[in-house]
Amino acid sequence: MDEKTLDDVVAVLPPLLQALDRLGFVSRYLDPAQFDRVMDAVGEPETALAAERHRLEGWPAELADVQTALATASDAALSAFAALRVAPLAEDGLMASFRALRELPRALEAIYPLAEGLPPVSRFFLDPAHRGDEALVQRLAHAPGLADTGVLHFGEPGSRGGFSVYVPEYYDPAEPLPVVFALHGGSGNGRGFLWSWVREARTFGAIVVAPTAVGRTWAIQGQDADSPNLARMLAAVREQWQVDERRLLLSGMSDGGTFAYVSGLEPGSPFTHLAPAAAAFHPMMAAYADKARITGLPIHIAHGVRDWMFPVDMAREAADALARAGAEVTYRELDDLSHTYPRELNGPILEWLKATS
Structure with a gap:
């Protein structure tokens, strides 16, 4: 991986993982009576991700799989947040929220293969209380x-x-x-x-x-x-x-x-x-x-x-x-x-x- 591509990964990955984490929060706490409060608690993590999305263009052909995984996950996360923002305006607001959250597993499925080579992704796919378990991280790495x-x-x-x-x-x-x-x-x-x-x-x-x-x-x-x-x-x-x-x-x-x-x-x-x-x-x-x-x-x-x-x-x-x-x-x-x-x-x-x- 050349220096520019590595810089792109370093720039995109943190806001992507943060956005996915926040979508998980919405999925867990989604409640028709508390929707506005849940979205306020989440903030706008998609803003930082959208600002870095352009970096996932023009990569070397040999890194197409990594590029596609990051781009697919990023686009799914951005789509989910866009749909969640307008869900209260929909006639079927709750169902619109559920439909928006269907993008989360699509994003997770897209990015999971990168856990093998990117330690931050590997840690993301662990129980939060065990992300610092170096023995487990190394067991997965090997x-x-x-x-x-x-x-x-x-x-x-x-x-x-x-x-x-x-x-x-x-x-x-x-x-x-x-x-x-x-x-x-x-x-x-x-x-x-x-x-x-x-x-x-x-x-x-x-x-x-x-x-x-x-x-x-x-x-x-x-x-x-x-x-x-x-x-x-x-x-x-x-x-x-x-x-x-x-x-x-x-x-x-x-x-x-x-x-x-x-x-x-x-x-x-x-x-x-x-x-x-x-x-x-x-x-x-x-x-x-x-x-x-x-x-x-x-x-x-x-x-x-x-x-x-x-x-x-x-x-x-x-x-x-x-x-x-x-x-x-x-x-x-x-x-x-x-x-x-x-x-x-x-x-x-x-x-x-x-x-x-």
């Missing part, structure tokens, strides 16, 4: 980079019934890893939702599988085409990687969390742990659950007091009903969480997963 590690897509990326996977680059077949199935919300897809878990899986060591529902959303009612599809995915994962059979987690957000209850409480479910977040729950799920299945089943429930779609009382009732039915329930209630995914709980969830069996 990982063998096997062909079946990193971010992988099976089937048409993001298509109905397809799935995406993240496998830590330091994966060792001699050390089986826990598996997390992360189910997206009603309007999402697996390719995007995967990025809700990559940092923590990369930090703590876990395989993440992010499926896309077979239908418009998960089979919460009616014929269940999703559970057999999840079973096929798990079989494919077991065939390709060594997994810790005592730690197979079915997790999900919103409709994905609700389906984690629906599918995970079935007698034939292969999953050893459940972790729904911001999910709907009906007491009959516990009342009619198979006694042998639910007794001793570790279930981690996370919900926000500010959830405007599924009131927090629903989660409290779920925790009580499932505990009475014999499940081992861990309940976490967040005062500042609306109907969004509590990313900061991924690390504690993985610790819980590894501590229970």
Whole structure:
């Protein structure tokens, strides 16, 4: 890399990573009643990024992959902020905000390959509390980079019934890893939702599988085409990687969390742990659950007091009903969480997963 190109990277990367970090903040704290306050707290990080975007032009051909990654991520971040700024003026303001935030996983997917050669990017894709862990940073820097590690897509990326996977680059077949199935919300897809878990899986060591529902959303009612599809995915994962059979987690957000209850409480479910977040729950799920299945089943429930779609009382009732039915329930209630995914709980969830069996 010549001196000018290096200067360009040094100028662009900090505002890009800052913009992505701030978009993550919006994604976590998005709340119709607090939108203006959230955006005020974020500030205008896109201004600094926009000022440096011109540096990503005219690079040497041999650096086209790096240039494309930085440009794609930068443009996605700038597009997200532009759409967020005008979302309150849209007739469907909340949905406009959600659409804007779809640019965040696109940006993350574009820039992630640079983690292999750019230490600031590698640190960005770690749990924030572990970015100073030099041993981990060096382990990732010297990982063998096997062909079946990193971010992988099976089937048409993001298509109905397809799935995406993240496998830590330091994966060792001699050390089986826990598996997390992360189910997206009603309007999402697996390719995007995967990025809700990559940092923590990369930090703590876990395989993440992010499926896309077979239908418009998960089979919460009616014929269940999703559970057999999840079973096929798990079989494919077991065939390709060594997994810790005592730690197979079915997790999900919103409709994905609700389906984690629906599918995970079935007698034939292969999953050893459940972790729904911001999910709907009906007491009959516990009342009619198979006694042998639910007794001793570790279930981690996370919900926000500010959830405007599924009131927090629903989660409290779920925790009580499932505990009475014999499940081992861990309940976490967040005062500042609306109907969004509590990313900061991924690390504690993985610790819980590894501590229970």
